[in-house]
Amino acid sequence: MPVDVLIPDDFWDDESEGSISSWLFADGDRVEAGDLIAEVMYEKSTNELRAPAAGKLRVIVLPEQPVTKGQLVAQIV
DSSP states (O other): OOEEEEOOTTSOSSSOOEEEEEESSOTTOEEOTTOEEEEEEETTEEEEEEOSSSEEEEEOSOTTSEEOTTOEEEEEO
16 A cells, blocks of 8 residues: 655645755665655755655656645655
8 A cells, every 4th residue: 555755734834835856766766764755945945855654666746846735746655
């Protein structure tokens, strides 16, 4: 059963958009729970997105595409 990777609600205070600045693992790479898998930019700050589970990373949102809080950006399968 896939585990969703979402942009956390606490990454920024308002309803603005951010973006994935980079994925630190490629699509299909194995990740472990807690691994830093992406950097998310909002204005001039960077937030670290961590894997919620172990498995293969399936990237849904490419770098530089806009993201909002709660958005699905990847899955761990």
